[in-house]
Amino acid sequence: MMDDPHLGFIVAAYLAAICILIGLVYWIVTDFRLQKKALEELEAAGARRRSDGDLR
């Protein structure tokens, strides 16, 4: 496969896949941390929902 004339296209396709999937995972993990932090700050300030359990 290494001497294939179209190797560049194959590598580019898998690099694109890795970038897109890692980007998606990074965005979701970062968003989770942001929301969790914001919720903890609000709860520390005394804000609480009636239905709050400790299910997070």
Place this chain on the structure above:
Amino acid sequence: MNLTFANPSRFLAFARLAIPWVGALGAVLAGIGFYGAFALAPADYQQGETVRIIYIHVPAAWLSTACYGMMALSSIGTLVWRHPLADVSAKAMAPIGAAFTFLCLITGSLWGRPMWGAWWVWDARLTSVLVLFLMYCGILALWNAYEDPARAGRAAAVMTLVGAINLPIVKFSVDWWNTLHQPASVFRMGGSTIDASMLWPLLTVALGLTLVMVCLHMAAMRNEILRRRVRTLGLMAASRETQGFSA
């Protein structure tokens, strides 16, 4: 099960347990599939080594329509049953579906250049997948256009269901029109036309990436539930402050 996890708190508890297991299983299966695709499957007699791109392109294409199908089902849940997690599910799925559709378009283009001699052709399959990607972008924009998630959910649900008409067009475009894109070769009447040595890695990668997609969907749903809790608590805190000023 549907009613049990209709409660967002129960869903969060379930997601906390399921996300790592589903994600890990998906990653392992995709890894096995890619190993089969690169180390065990032969080169194609016409495409040569370029066939390796198909092992990521085809699962991405399947997932692009599967994600939209899931969004359409969730939209029915929003409009008909007002299921508490339905619009959360639809909103969480939109960027994931858009990412897989974009990946499908990119990898298809990278396969098309050496095989067809063109990065892009305006044939029915490619154009309908581009329309699918634009639908995802429109739905994402609509979600961000409204402050109130309930109103945004209803508007996005209507748009999603209107856009669902594109799904059979994507699937059957290669049968209804004379396209440069080849016809279905896996899920077709009369069975797959792909040799078993190439089919099993393809299906294993597809199953693995489907589990990864489910894992990402659950994680994005969890984020959306937390975002709505933050919004509710923020509004409650603002309301208390307003009452404090007026008292």
